[in-house]
Amino acid sequence: MILEMKVPSPGESIKEVEIATWLVKDGDYVEKDQAIAEVDSDKATLELPAEASGIITLKAEEGDAVAVGAVVCLIDTSAAKPSSSAPEAVVEAPKTEVKAEAPKAAPVAAAPVAAAPAATYASGTPSPAARKILDEKNIAPASVTGTGKDGRITKDDAVNAVPSMGTPTGGSRGTERTKLSMLRRKVAERLVAAKNETAMLTTFNEVNMTPINLIRNEYKDAFKAKHGGIGLGYMSFFTKAVTRALKLFPDVNSMMDGDHKIAFDFCDISIAVSGPKGLMVPVVRNAENLTFRGVEADIKRLALKARDGQITVDDMTGGTFTITNGGVFGSMLSTPIINPPQSGILGMHNIIERPIAVNGKVEIHPMMYVALSYDHRIIDGRESVGFLVAVKEALENPLELLMDNNPKKALEL
Numbered sequence: 001m002i003l004e005m006k007v008p009s010p011g012e013s014i015k016e017v018e019i020a021t022w023l024v025k026d027g028d029y030v031e032k033d034q035a036i037a038e039v040d041s042d043k044a045t046l047e048l049p050a051e052a053s054g055i056i057t058l059k060a061e062e063g064d065a066v067a068v069g070a071v072v073c074l075i076d077t078s079a080a081k082p083s084s085s086a087p088e089a090v091v092e093a094p095k096t097e098v099k100a101e102a103p104k105a106a107p108v109a110a111a112p113v114a115a116a117p118a119a120t121y122a123s124g125t126p127s128p129a130a131r132k133i134l135d136e137k138n139i140a141p142a143s144v145t146g147t148g149k150d151g152r153i154t155k156d157d158a159v160n161a162v163p164s165m166g167t168p169t170g171g172s173r174g175t176e177r178t179k180l181s182m183l184r185r186k187v188a189e190r191l192v193a194a195k196n197e198t199a200m201l202t203t204f205n206e207v208n209m210t211p212i213n214l215i216r217n218e219y220k221d222a223f224k225a226k227h228g229g230i231g232l233g234y235m236s237f238f239t240k241a242v243t244r245a246l247k248l249f250p251d252v253n254s255m256m257d258g259d260h261k262i263a264f265d266f267c268d269i270s271i272a273v274s275g276p277k278g279l280m281v282p283v284v285r286n287a288e289n290l291t292f293r294g295v296e297a298d299i300k301r302l303a304l305k306a307r308d309g310q311i312t313v314d315d316m317t318g319g320t321f322t323i324t325n326g327g328v329f330g331s332m333l334s335t336p337i338i339n340p341p342q343s344g345i346l347g348m349h350n351i352i353e354r355p356i357a358v359n360g361k362v363e364i365h366p367m368m369y370v371a372l373s374y375d376h377r378i379i380d381g382r383e384s385v386g387f388l389v390a391v392k393e394a395l396e397n398p399l400e401l402l403m404d405n406n407p408k409k410a411l412e413l
Contacts, residue, residue, distance in 0.1 A: 003052050003075040003200035009068045010041045010313050013231050017041045018182040019072065026058045029081055036073070040182040044280070044313050048072070055079040063179060080343050130158035139163055154285060187279065194338045199376035202335045205388050207395045209351050209366040212237050215407060223411050227293050232411070234348070235271065236295040238323055240402045241394035242346060243267045243288040246321060249387040251379050253320050255341045261378055270319035270339060271299055275306035281322060281339060282306060282315040327351065333369045343378050346391065347371040 007017055017039040024036045030050045037048040050056070054077040058065055088256040095105035126134055127139050130265045132152045134141055144161045146153035180188070194200065216232055223232040246253040246267050248398075254263040267288040282302035287295060305311045322339040327350035347370065354367045394401040403410035 001077045003054070003077055004071045005048075005051055005073045005075060006071055007039065007048075007066055007068050010039075010044065010046055014041045014068065016065055016067050016182075017046075019062050020045060020057060020181060022062055026056070027054055028056055028302070029079070030054065030056050030075065038309070044316060045181075045183060045309055045313050046312070047309070050075065053075045053081070065182070066363075086359045123209040124153065125151075125238065126153035126158060127155060133158035135163065137163055156288065177373075178334070189338055190340060194340050198338055200338055200373055201376050201384070201389055202371050202373045203384050203397050204333070204369060204371050205392050207368045207370055207392050208356065209234075209368055209395070211396055212396055213242075213366060215403075219407060219411055219413065222413050223293075226413055227297070230293060230296050230300060232292065233296060233299075235299050235323070235325070236292040237395060237398060237402065238346070238348060239269055239271075239284065239287050239290075239295045239299075240292065241391045241398075242269060242321060242323060244394055245387045245390035247288070248390050249383045251383045252344045252374065253322070253379060254377050255343050256375065257341070264320045268320045268321070268323040269317050270316075270342070271302065272322060272324035273303045273306045275311065280306045280311055280316060281315070281319065282311060283319045291412060292410060297374065321345070323348065325349075327368065329402070334371065334372050336371060338373055338375060343375040344384075345373050345388070346388075347373070 001126060010017065018041075020038040022037050024030055024034075030036055030053065031251055032053045034050045036050050037049040038058065039046055039048055041088075049096075052075050055073040057074040057076070058072075059074065060070075060072045064070055073279065074235065103145050124141060124144075124146055125147070126144070131141070133155065134144065136154075139158075139161050141153060144153050144157055145151075147157055148154040212234065220232040248282045250263055253267060256262075266286050269284045269287040271284060272279055272281050274280075282305070284290070284295065284298045284302070290298065302311070302315060305315065322336075322342055322345040324336050324345060325348040326334050326336075327348050331349050333349055334347055336345045338345050349369045349371075351366045351368045353364050355362050356365055356367065357363075358365075370388065370391065372384055374384045377404070399405055399407060407413075
């Protein structure tokens, strides 16, 4: 029986996928549920499992765009599984053979080499007139071959000498042209659309990370031991600070839909993570209701799925606000691009010790620049600046504003 395997629908709005990689070859025997291909949609990379066991015949090439529901391969389910137990070959001991010694080739006489002219004090030495010209051209005498007697550099040699322009010779100048994946093409399309279709502005501030570092240093070991290896990172503090600020400034937690504004009474926070296929933004659902442990556990789960290529469309659908952390790559300051149709995105950056004024005195503290990009069509300056200040206040006073002055309870220790 020949089974036709068709492309399943990865999501409601996806009509086409691209064959990224075939994990099997034409004519291979495949087992049921074995991953046979990776397919790219405009939202995620998914594995295509075999629907039955049998011999596979491929009907699409890598890089082909195929419609959802189209046949991509055939599986002959009546084909017998090839035996993996082949009879062992008998290995004979190598026979010792006496080989006749090949006649040695007669030695080849070396070609005579012309004797190099003997070097003298004059070799490479410019004449007075030649030296003056070389100095004017800023040319070293050693780079000029003299044609005068015994190799002396003559005036004509100096006149004809050309300064080296550093022209590359012999280096590699190859190019490679590769087609972008469907996911990368969609990301590019969305980024351009975000710049062209929104009134995007960015406001900046800085955060003193000392209070958070003190809490992490005191409780991170106990937190990790209590919660099964989950670390107490910065993302839980930032996520909690953002959800608090979104409640204070609800316009930042809304989006445009034509002539209407859609406001949300929940906070689904998209967290930008780096995966093998590029940047992905899975969503932490109802982050406003999660504890520190809940936020860290969900971010870890989504990051592992992205790293292993197991992220799904549902994991990345929705989101009312985005947090991106360029600091893990060393970024000091950047302007993040809005993740449409959302209206705001918070950019985190690296932490650097800098001198700041504290109560009239100069002190060294770990500081981070933060940036909020927002859609000015729906968010005014007062809301954007107020939102970022609220985030800063919560991060610089986490005990009172994020932990209700009880860190052990907040961290479930």
